[in-house]
Amino acid sequence: MSNQIQNTQEVHNRSDLHKVTPSGYNVFDVQSGVSGKTYKVVISHDRTSATCNCKWGTTRGRMTGWKSACAHAQSVFEFLANQDGRTVSAWNNPDAASRQHRPTIKIGDGVTLTSRKVFEKPRKSEAQLLIELGY
Ligand SMILES: [Zn+2]
Secondary structure, X not given: OOOOOOOXXXXXXXXXXXXXXXXXXXXEEEEOOOOOOEEEEEEOOOOOOEXXXXXXXXXXXXXXXXXXXXXXXXHHHHHHHHHOOEEEEEEOOHHHHHOOOOOEEEEEOOEEEEEEEOOOOOOOOHHHHHHHOOO
């Protein structure tokens, strides 16, 4: 089995379907939006890697230092980023990730996450709205 996740974006998109509930210090229950099963994800103290008790996560073993970049782990990283007003993108190409010039973490399985602040659209001024409405 390859120890790299190739379909990084697809896995990351799938992570959006999962429901994350904190259940302890750096421990999270992740309910799969696909299967309905709940998995336990434990984040490292420095929040740069995770383990998961799903099939993928438990087969990572020693060769990856028990790092799992499964969709469940990614959904926890997304959850943590959201708490800081940030959102996460996933890359399987470290060069592409570094070109983003954003904070990055390598979570294992060849997956690099970058995070960026969620862009909030500036509110339009009243004058701008009047111009757009043709006044
Ligand atoms: Zn998992």
